[in-house]
Amino acid sequence: MARRFWLLGAILLLAAPPADAQDARAVLQAASAAMGADGVRTIQYSGTGWNAAVGQSFNPAQDWPRFEITAYTRTLDYEGRSSREELTRRQGSYLPQGGGGTPLQGEQQQRFYVSGASAWNVQGTTAAPAPAAAEVRQLDIWLSPHGFLKAAMASGSVTATPLMLEGRRLTIVSFTQGKFRINGTITDQNLVERVQTWVPSPVLGDMVYEHRYTDYKDFGSVKFPTVLHSHQGDPRLNPGHNWMEIRVTSVQPNAAVAALAVPDTVRAATVPPVAVESQQLAGGVWRIAGGTHHSVAVEFRDFVAVVEAPQNEARSLAVIAEVRRLIPNKPIRYVVNTHHHFDHSGGLRTYVAESATVVTHQQNREFYEDVLLYPAPRTLEPDRLSTLYPWFAGNRVPGIETVSQKYVVSDGVRTLDLYPVQGLAHANTMLIAYLPTEKILINADLYGPPAPGAQPPAPNASMLALRQNIQRLNLDVAQHVGIHGTVGSHADFMAIVNRPASN
Numbered sequence: 001m002a003r004r005f006w007l008l009g010a011i012l013l014l015a016a017p018p019a020d021a022q023d024a025r026a027v028l029q030a031a032s033a034a035m036g037a038d039g040v041r042t043i044q045y046s047g048t049g050w051n052a053a054v055g056q057s058f059n060p061a062q063d064w065p066r067f068e069i070t071a072y073t074r075t076l077d078y079e080g081r082s083s084r085e086e087l088t089r090r091q092g093s094y095l096p097q098g099g100g101g102t103p104l105q106g107e108q109q110q111r112f113y114v115s116g117a118s119a120w121n122v123q124g125t126t127a128a129p130a131p132a133a134a135e136v137r138q139l140d141i142w143l144s145p146h147g148f149l150k151a152a153m154a155s156g157s158v159t160a161t162p163l164m165l166e167g168r169r170l171t172i173v174s175f176t177q178g179k180f181r182i183n184g185t186i187t188d189q190n191l192v193e194r195v196q197t198w199v200p201s202p203v204l205g206d207m208v209y210e211h212r213y214t215d216y217k218d219f220g221s222v223k224f225p226t227v228l229h230s231h232q233g234d235p236r237l238n239p240g241h242n243w244m245e246i247r248v249t250s251v252q253p254n255a256a257v258a259a260l261a262v263p264d265t266v267r268a269a270t271v272p273p274v275a276v277e278s279q280q281l282a283g284g285v286w287r288i289a290g291g292t293h294h295s296v297a298v299e300f301r302d303f304v305a306v307v308e309a310p311q312n313e314a315r316s317l318a319v320i321a322e323v324r325r326l327i328p329n330k331p332i333r334y335v336v337n338t339h340h341h342f343d344h345s346g347g348l349r350t351y352v353a354e355s356a357t358v359v360t361h362q363q364n365r366e367f368y369e370d371v372l373l374y375p376a377p378r379t380l381e382p383d384r385l386s387t388l389y390p391w392f393a394g395n396r397v398p399g400i401e402t403v404s405q406k407y408v409v410s411d412g413v414r415t416l417d418l419y420p421v422q423g424l425a426h427a428n429t430m431l432i433a434y435l436p437t438e439k440i441l442i443n444a445d446l447y448g449p450p451a452p453g454a455q456p457p458a459p460n461a462s463m464l465a466l467r468q469n470i471q472r473l474n475l476d477v478a479q480h481v482g483i484h485g486t487v488g489s490h491a492d493f494m495a496i497v498n499r500p501a502s503n
């Protein structure tokens, strides 16, 4: 009987409603006092560690590819709503497999800035506007240990939920900032241990964006974590999720930092509209360019195949509109995906919403069925496919065709041949697309033909792999069409790839 009463009490405790805003304020005040947050106007911290290229894994069953950070400094100015993040990185001992700049040659400087609604990167002495990054970079200021407490205190919507986890008494403090829902975990030591939100990703939908703060130390009257470990992506869905880790070696609260001045070119910058420019390559074959990532439309007797759906839905809608203009009255039956990197697969869902079948490397099937095309929440940036949920109730199951050796799209007259690329470090899910009659070879991330008159690129491992695969498959190539870059002759490709690598 006593046991039953004890159980009843435990159930009542578990069922207790979340504490109200009053309790949340008390939790935040205790944490602010413990961490010295009220007195922190700026904070600068330095260390070393690693960061990783989100969405650029070698294959979908692996984590993001990492780079060693040999020097890292971040300066946060809470009153100025600015952040500067400056780091030096190199390949180090991390496995040189995957995209996002892998393998890094020598050392690379990265400089990421945000001030108010303006974001930019600095390369050398040049400020490159990054307007699309501004919202999340500004958000990230308020996900820092002290920034979280300041933003939660200023919020009118804050709540607190007490819970016991592995014997520890924790409080989840939640609030909404703009379109972002933010949850922070505060320990019984009144320290911010974890801050989590979700940001929109064309591939993952509402994507976990999380910092874990551990090994707090005292820096004057301020406590700051000395291990900062960050996630983008959800390991439950996708092994890719470890994004950055910094081991902090020095912290300067209220360092005398000059206000961050926004360059005029950055202040004036806006996200450029999606541009589409098409060019006929052969009868029934068009290259649809205009941005950084291109597509190729191939007309068949009673359907169209599009090679590559890069970036996001906005790009796909513009490319699809251009395909309809060039080839009226034929459905897009196939969309060919060169590889799973997010910048090359982020537009696929739009084609699936148009009833196209995705043709991709066989190693992508599970990831595309369980993640990319899965009807998981897309609350931050709903897309067309998410309005069709639940498609699995009807005959709307998305079609995926996978390629292991050779796949032929044909109408009996024209053929488009798809081959997996072997021996590549960039991705092991890579396809090339070949039009045998037109002798056109389409590739992504292997060889971007340079613009006429431009300095030819130095040969690299991906170009050598392309040459090797052309030989292996005995392809008779006249023209190379890059998903990046332009259109070039095979003679130009061979001249570039046969140069000594040291040039």
Ligand SMILES: [Zn+2]
Pocket (backbone or CB within 6 Å): 099, 100, 339, 341, 344, 426, 427, 445
């Ligand atoms: Zn890639």
Ligand SMILES: [Zn+2]
Pocket (backbone or CB within 6 Å): 343, 344, 444, 445, 484
């Ligand atoms: Zn690319």
